[in-house]
Amino acid sequence: MYTIGKLSKNTGVTVRTLDYYDEIGLINPSSKTDGGHRLYNEDDVMRLERVLALKYMGFSLEQIKDIVNSSTSTWQQSIQQQLEMIRREQERLKMLEQALTGVSFSIEFEGEINWSIIFNIIQLYQQDVEDIFQQYKDYLNNDEMRKIIEMDAQMSKEDMKEWMEAISDIKNNLEIDPGSEKAQHLVKRWLNQVEKMFGNDEELLGDMWNALQNLKEGIVFYPMDKDVIHFIERVFLTKEELK
Amino acid sequence: MYTIGKLSKNTGVTVRTLDYYDEIGLINPSSKTDGGHRLYNEDDVMRLERVLALKYMGFSLEQIKDIVNSSTSTWQQSIQQQLEMIRREQERLKMLEQALTGVSFSIEFEGEINWSIIFNIIQLYQQDVEDIFQQYKDYLNNDEMRKIIEMDAQMSKEDMKEWMEAISDIKNNLEIDPGSEKAQHLVKRWLNQVEKMFGNDEELLGDMWNALQNLKEGIVFYPMDKDVIHFIERVFLTKEELK
DNA sequence: ATTGAATCACACGTAACGTGTTGTTTTATA
DNA sequence: TATAAAACAACACGTTACGTGTGATTCAAT
Incomplete structure (x- = not known):
């Protein structure tokens, strides 16, 4: 479980960016503390990795949302996709x-x-x-x-x-x-x-x-x-x- | 001499983008028709090439403006830099x-x-x-x-x-x-x-x-x-x- | 219990254009 | 050479993906 700050440090993604991704529903943390602080688990990190990869490829966040939501593709598949790109x-x-x-x-x-x-x-x-x-x-x-x-x-x-x-x-x-x-x-x-x-x-x-x-x-x-x-x-x- | 439309077609850069680059003083066409239409010469094209290369490298347009205006590098040097990157x-x-x-x-x-x-x-x-x-x-x-x-x-x-x-x-x-x-x-x-x-x-x-x-x-x-x-x-x- | 650090929610700002409009200029064609 | 079609200029407003605050709240360490 990572707080938003820890995740930011680990990935190099700014807190504001994660904040924004939460806001637009791209990456909603899977749980929260009683006080409302966001907690990201490993699935969330996985999702972030895919998002960043797709972003790097030039997709818009809107497109990325579609891609990561719709495709039931496994990790293997998405890695292969990224490799191809x-x-x-x-x-x-x-x-x-x-x-x-x-x-x-x-x-x-x-x-x-x-x-x-x-x-x-x-x-x-x-x-x-x-x-x-x-x-x-x-x-x-x-x-x-x-x-x-x-x-x-x-x-x-x-x-x-x-x-x-x-x-x-x-x-x-x-x-x-x-x-x-x-x-x-x-x-x-x-x-x-x-x-x-x-x-x-x-x-x-x-x-x-x-x-x-x-x-x-x-x-x-x-x-x-x-x-x-x-x-x-x-x-x-x-x-x-x-x- | 290229009109803005011809240049756009040849390079794939949109007219609006060239318009914008003119507006912010990044690439001002070297001459104009009597009616005020922009005319780009070969130097302008080279400048555009350099601008896009620098953009690809991740510089902001503001930074790029500084770079292309200040540095007196020749085309050979610019090309070599691009190759290296x-x-x-x-x-x-x-x-x-x-x-x-x-x-x-x-x-x-x-x-x-x-x-x-x-x-x-x-x-x-x-x-x-x-x-x-x-x-x-x-x-x-x-x-x-x-x-x-x-x-x-x-x-x-x-x-x-x-x-x-x-x-x-x-x-x-x-x-x-x-x-x-x-x-x-x-x-x-x-x-x-x-x-x-x-x-x-x-x-x-x-x-x-x-x-x-x-x-x-x-x-x-x-x-x-x-x-x-x-x-x-x-x-x-x-x-x-x-x- | 305290306090400094981390976080939240919200607001406004920004870069690099896209998109649309209206009036003018150029070009192609008759 | 007249005229219609295409291209262009200039301006305005919209958009994406955040950056940069700000005050209030929560968390973590002493």
Whole structure:
């Protein structure tokens, strides 16, 4: 049995907050002293733990009240739920890290800033990964999305650097003849990176290429932009002709 | 140049929020149309990015105003700062994940909930990683702390499970004779886990053991509690005697 | 029994916007 | 180039999740 002060000390939650939670009926202490002082038992503490976890996940107290009241889920279930949310948050942070690393490299290599990725970073700072990938839903199925997110998360700083350099090289040579040796070389280098990242899942590659052509540049294939994509396309077409 | 609507669409930040940021002088658009409509340029976008990053870090808008106005940091510096904080947040989430996984296993193995670790999780939900480790500062130096954090993060689900099982086994046999075969076996199993996790850095092990004896159970060495520690101690002492 | 600390109930204050309204400006279309 | 539709500005009021008092009451330790 904990008084409100002891509970506050143990959890770091202020007395006023517990007071408020009692007031709105979120956590009513299971018993009281004769004088009216609140006494919290272990079930109450359990409830508080869940409330704080859910709050951390961004739910409103009103929503939390619904969740903790309605779901008859056991501890195991709610822990699993929390674990899933934490993993999603980690995914988001991983993407943020990638994006920020990308910006850093782009400033370093190109001396300029890719605005579309800045916009994506801003979005990532306030929204869920799922929401941001929503725009890709028309071109990629769920399975492909998963693969791409995972691939993105597993990309190391070095991979990122090579990827950036390969594309940066293309960007700096957009005007050269698509049939030239150099053009072929640049695209070959790019292809190597693609293969390194995505393996040789032909279907995934196809869908991604399709998505690339239809979408404005975004976080996933950063820093590929329209110019780069069109250059690669022209080189491919020239090759086809040669055959 | 972006109108407030375009900027909102690109970033996912609502018009009202941008309106508010303008109102409190946090982000004033660098120019306006003759009619008074706001126009945001690229510098404004970068400022917004920084503001949201700082907001994510938990600063109030008032604090953020001070920070972005006073500090003359370059974008590279800002990005690097953001990267560092994102990595720290990932560390914290990793610990949270470990802790929750631990609770899950402990419920599975022991059928009951360990309250001290629940309290620790609540604190993790609210605090910085550094704060959590503060209490260990008296017993471990900075280098050792780093090692432990890293170890904690790298522990796989399977490692966690084995660790939990080893300790759980001890917990269920606290009353047996410290000199018995079984006791020796239990501690040996525990020692194996320790070695697997920490290698054979004698100094680190010594300091940790010292910390363990002086601190109330905490999240780092979860789920070792006083009972388990004393049991292991008794077994060791018995062994010494035999020699 | 006393007294200092803890608690209660209540009130007002605050941050960071959301939501709604009205009048004005911009943009798209005919 | 006229006009309707869309976007925007400026203002007001509402909301969430508490913080910060305040005086009265209860609890815990001496």
